[in-house]
Amino acid sequence: MYLMRIGAPGAEKPVVRLDDETYVDVSDVAPDFDETFFGSGGPELLRPVVAERAAAGQVARFAGERIGAPIARPHQILCIGLNYRDHAAETGQPVPAEPILFTKSPNTLVGPDDDVRIPRGSTKPDWEVELGLVIGRRTSYLDAVEEARDAIAGYLVVNDVSERAFQMERGGQWSKGKSAETFNPAGPWLVTPDEVDDVRALDMWLDVNGVRRQTGNTRTMVFDPYVIVHHLSQFMVLEPGDLINTGTPPGVGMGFRPPVWLQPGDVVELGIEGLGSQRQHVLGPR
Numbered sequence: 001m002y003l004m005r006i007g008a009p010g011a012e013k014p015v016v017r018l019d020d021e022t023y024v025d026v027s028d029v030a031p032d033f034d035e036t037f038f039g040s041g042g043p044e045l046l047r048p049v050v051a052e053r054a055a056a057g058q059v060a061r062f063a064g065e066r067i068g069a070p071i072a073r074p075h076q077i078l079c080i081g082l083n084y085r086d087h088a089a090e091t092g093q094p095v096p097a098e099p100i101l102f103t104k105s106p107n108t109l110v111g112p113d114d115d116v117r118i119p120r121g122s123t124k125p126d127w128e129v130e131l132g133l134v135i136g137r138r139t140s141y142l143d144a145v146e147e148a149r150d151a152i153a154g155y156l157v158v159n160d161v162s163e164r165a166f167q168m169e170r171g172g173q174w175s176k177g178k179s180a181e182t183f184n185p186a187g188p189w190l191v192t193p194d195e196v197d198d199v200r201a202l203d204m205w206l207d208v209n210g211v212r213r214q215t216g217n218t219r220t221m222v223f224d225p226y227v228i229v230h231h232l233s234q235f236m237v238l239e240p241g242d243l244i245n246t247g248t249p250p251g252v253g254m255g256f257r258p259p260v261w262l263q264p265g266d267v268v269e270l271g272i273e274g275l276g277s278q279r280q281h282v283l284g285p286r
Helices: 035-039 044-056 085-089 145-151 162-171 224-232
Strands: 002-006 011-015 024-026 075-080 099-103 129-133 154-159 202-209 209-216 243-245 267-272 278-282
Touching: 024 044, 035 129, 085 145, 129 224, 129 267, 145 154, 145 224, 154 267, 154 278, 162 202, 224 243
Parallel strands: 075 243
Antiparallel strands: 002 011, 011 024, 075 099, 129 154, 129 243, 202 209, 202 267, 267 278
């Protein structure tokens, strides 16, 4: 299934996408795609509802509605740093021996085509196309990596927007450079695992103003999604609906010589094979 939320910010309606033109409205049985929905096995409970309604012709057509993030604001957004071998190389840093963890504020979450706003005092705003995953059940102390498969509700495209000066030059706290408003566009949909042939072999790309900046594939991940979930479960309790950003391939702005930073007026487009694409306009500080 392809889970979506459409409508104005704060008033999104949960739907299941059937194709580019049609969807099934499930707002009467799933008030939102949130912690309660995922924690109660919501995706599996939706399957027969969607199948029945689709067969009966109870479908609606997209009419240009805003696309919101496919999940409601999560309990936490966790991020993995330097998780692509080729990205670590472009930054001049060693491949990590175990996952590097940092967090983003949950209120950074916005829709895939919403504007991205550069924060006040910013000098080095950057982009990062990433595979995101959503936790499907309360998870801690997994015994084996393979157990992580059953803990993942689905996958999505995220743009881990970053401010490198805040991240690297303001006390060593990565979260400072990751948590400005609008810094986590997500979607357009959450794809359940059964729709993804091999999450460890997905092409990824990102353009700025029509110029290809990032080209990668999840096969160059240092730690794949199952390893990440297993690893994090040893240190914290993962809640249903939690979002994990799993790292970016090479081609970020800080990796160019000289570096290339986002500017007001830029247009960023990005996507992952099978998971859809995003498009954001970059705005100046408010």
